[in-house]
Amino acid sequence: MSATAPVAEMAPLELLEGSTAIARAAILSNCRFFAGYPMSPFTGLLENMAKLMPAAGGVCINAESEIEGVNMVIGAASTGARAATGSCGQGIALMQEAVAEAALNETPLVIFNMARNQQDYFQCTRGGGWGDYRTLTLAPKDVPEAVEHTQLLFHLADKYRAPVILYGDPLIAQTRVGVRLAAPDLEPLAPKDWALDGTMGGTGKSRQVWTWAMGKVTDPGLGPDGHWRAVADKFEMIAAAEQRWESAYADEAETLVIAFGSAAKFTEYVVDELRAEGHSVGWFRPITLWPFPGAALAQATRSSRRVLVYELNAGQMLDDVRQFVHDRDTVRFIGGVSIHESGLSYGPLLDAPVLRDRILAAMAQPTER
Amino acid sequence: MSVINTQTPPTGPAQKVAEFHTPLILGEHGLCPGCGEPVALRILLETLQELNLVQRTIGVVGHGCYGSFVRIMDIDVLQCLHGRAPACATGIKRMRPDTAVFTLQGDGDMVNEGLQEVIHAAARGENVTCILLNNGVFGDTGGQQTATTVLGQRTKTSLEGRDAEKHGYPIRIADIVASVDGAGYVARGAVNTAREVMRTKRLIRNAFESQLAGEGLSLVEILTMCPTGWFVTAPDGPDYLESSMTAAYPLGVLHSRSAEAN
Numbered sequence: 075m076s077a078t079a080p081v082a083e084m085a086p087l088e089l090l091e092g093s094t095a096i097a098r099a100a101i102l103s104n105c106r107f108f109a110g111y112p113m114s115p116f117t118g119l120l121e122n123m124a125k126l127m128p129a130a131g132g133v134c135i136n137a138e139s140e141i142e143g144v145n146m147v148i149g150a151a152s153t154g155a156r157a158a159t160g161s162c163g164q165g166i167a168l169m170q171e172a173v174a175e176a177a178l179n180e181t182p183l184v185i186f187n188m189a190r191n192q193q194d195y196f197q198c199t200r201g202g203g204w205g206d207y208r209t210l211t212l213a214p215k216d217v218p219e220a221v222e223h224t225q226l227l228f229h230l231a232d233k234y235r236a237p238v239i240l241y242g243d244p245l246i247a248q249t250r251v252g253v254r255l256a257a258p259d260l261e262p263l264a265p266k267d268w269a270l271d272g273t274m275g276g277t278g279k280s281r282q283v284w285t286w287a288m289g290k291v292t293d294p295g296l297g298p299d300g301h302w303r304a305v306a307d308k309f310e311m312i313a314a315a316e317q318r319w320e321s322a323y324a325d326e327a328e329t330l331v332i333a334f335g336s337a338a339k340f341t342e343y344v345v346d347e348l349r350a351e352g353h354s355v356g357w358f359r360p361i362t363l364w365p366f367p368g369a370a371l372a373q374a375t376r377s378s379r380r381v382l383v384y385e386l387n388a389g390q391m392l393d394d395v396r397q398f399v400h401d402r403d404t405v406r407f408i409g410g411v412s413i414h415e416s417g418l419s420y421g422p423l424l425d426a427p428v429l430r431d432r433i434l435a436a437m438a439q440p441t442e443r
Numbered sequence: 444m445s446v447i448n449t450q451t452p453p454t455g456p457a458q459k460v461a462e463f464h465t466p467l468i469l470g471e472h473g474l475c476p477g478c479g480e481p482v483a484l485r486i487l488l489e490t491l492q493e494l495n496l497v498q499r500t501i502g503v504v505g506h507g508c509y510g511s512f513v514r515i516m517d518i519d520v521l522q523c524l525h526g527r528a529p530a531c532a533t534g535i536k537r538m539r540p541d542t543a544v545f546t547l548q549g550d551g552d553m554v555n556e557g558l559q560e561v562i563h564a565a566a567r568g569e570n571v572t573c574i575l576l577n578n579g580v581f582g583d584t585g586g587q588q589t590a591t592t593v594l595g596q597r598t599k600t601s602l603e604g605r606d607a608e609k610h611g612y613p614i615r616i617a618d619i620v621a622s623v624d625g626a627g628y629v630a631r632g633a634v635n636t637a638r639e640v641m642r643t644k645r646l647i648r649n650a651f652e653s654q655l656a657g658e659g660l661s662l663v664e665i666l667t668m669c670p671t672g673w674f675v676t677a678p679d680g681p682d683y684l685e686s687s688m689t690a691a692y693p694l695g696v697l698h699s700r701s702a703e704a705n
Contacts, residue, residue, distance in 0.1 A: 107538055133537045137530075138563040145527040145560075149503065149534025152521045157534065175524050270519040270535065272542035276467055276497040277517070284513060284522040291470035291514050 093118030154269030160186030174203020323356030368398030477677025479667025507549035526557025568625030627658025
């Protein structure tokens with residue numbers, strides 16, 4: 075099962091850098107407000123938004139920090155406009171209070187985490203804000219899929235009135251590839267009758283966007299207890315409805331390699347190479363990092379003798395794999411921390427020959443089953 | 444002026460001194476006797492009515508005692524994070540340029556937690572009106588020192604009085620914003636006497652007119668009584684404000700783009 079935001083096949087094929095393609099996909103999705111603060115490799119997306127937004131009738135603001143950027147976006151989104159911000163790592167860390175606030179006051183917004191590597195997995199899937207909330211996170215494996223995911227995320231943010239995250243990386247932000255861009259064709263959504271437009275003052279029915287949902291003295295709301303329970307129930311519903319994943323050869327392979335994002339693209343390539351040489355190996359890719367496709371992983375690993383986790387961090391998705399895998403004893407970690415000396419991108423571990431050697435080394439070890 | 448003895452209970456019940464009927468106020472405020480914030484809210488809402496802005500206004504309310512006004516004001520409202528109201532107001536105004544947008548913030552909210560928001564919003568010339576309710580103390584948490592606590596003022600976190608050497612100097616945010624090129628109108632009023640209430644209402648009106656004329660950010664700082672946070676009796680609040688705050692924060696118009704153009 076994969077992401078399904080359709081890209082019109084008739085659209086012309088264009089050679090675009092990922093940051094440009096994502097900015098254009100966002101605008102085609104009717105994003106009309108963007109605010110951000112430069113941080114590589116997110117910077118390219120901000121530059122493209124600054125360039126493209128005015129012609130689309132939208133606004134792009136050079137925010138004084140990530141904190142202000144995300145709060146501007148909450149304001150814009152509270153009026154019903156489609157709005158987004160972005161950053162990576164530390165910049166996303168600065169936004170955490172506001173991400174939790176948007177989840178709890180139910181303002182839909184999209185956050186582009188154009189990360190430097192895969193060390194933001196916990197940040198995206200666990201978050202650092204306060205309260206019972208989750209952030210739906212899509213991790214595309216390449217630029218064309220990032221375009222699809224961008225359009226899908228604006229849709230899902232509105233559908234669920236929640237902040238959502240695109241987990242990109244330097245390869246997605248800065249690689250130039252052929253993509254087709256067209257307005258998305260997704261199911262119609264309910265009108266935003268909750269959005270603030272200023273017209274309801276003095277009617278007794280003025281609108282509130284309020285984390286505490288206490289309503290008015292004349293018309294009390296659910297209050298924090300009722301409202302936060304309802305928000306928690308909503309995230310439980312999203313968890314059941316929005317799991318996305320992709321896998322190949324899971325049923326027939328002794329060894330299954332689990333990876334997300336760009337690392338999954340490398341994994342696909344190496345697995346194909348190894349299979350051509352006769353090895354019994356397959357792959358599984360979570361497309362949504364939250365909700366994690368746990369049931370699908372359990373199913374995919376039913377007959378695996380080895381489950382290898384390849385991610386460019388010290389083992390973060392590893393926690394989720396161990397939680398859902400059919401047999402925990404089959405899990406081996408073959409990823410690791412690997413940062414380019416600039417600090418801005420992946421180190422040498424994200425490479426097909428290195429991954430190939432690690433898979434082969436793991437396959438040479440005896441299995442538990 | 445006497446100082447409340449907090450070791451013994453109050454000698455009498457709270458008394459209401461007047462009845463006001465503003466249709467935009469839906470019910471009783473729950474704030475302390477002698478608080479200046481409900482007076483500021485009333486003149487703000489009366490001004491929106493007088494300017495015929497009631498059905499084209501969006502408010503952004505920060506965190507402090509006045510946060511409870513969200514429950515009694517009949518205006519579209521985003522209740523935002525502490526300090527972030529000018530950033531949220533920016534997003535709102537840019538997407539709904541035909542609305543009047545205001546923020547309602549305390550001194551802890553605007554001058555402590557969100558100092559950079561208001562300065563940058565002013566520098567961008569955002570057409571929003573920021574209302575600062577300055578009582579020089581964190582009222583909601585029970586009377587601790589804020590960035591605007593005047594020198595010598597006792598708070599729970601400056602027990603011997605604010606001492607510049609120990610606690611630093613108070614920040615005059617309105618003067619800072621008045622010096623920023625993108626500001627359209629900046630003024631400081633108070634609500635400690637009937638005369639100042641009427642004057643301050645005119646300042647609020649000027650600020651909204653400046654916003655509607657697209658002059659840039661307008662800011663009205665309103666000095667408000669907080670007898671509970673100041674540890675004085677409610678009747679002593681207005682005089683305490685007069686004697687302690689207005690010397691540090693002189694009242695009047697600090698900047699007016701339209702007046703300076705004429």
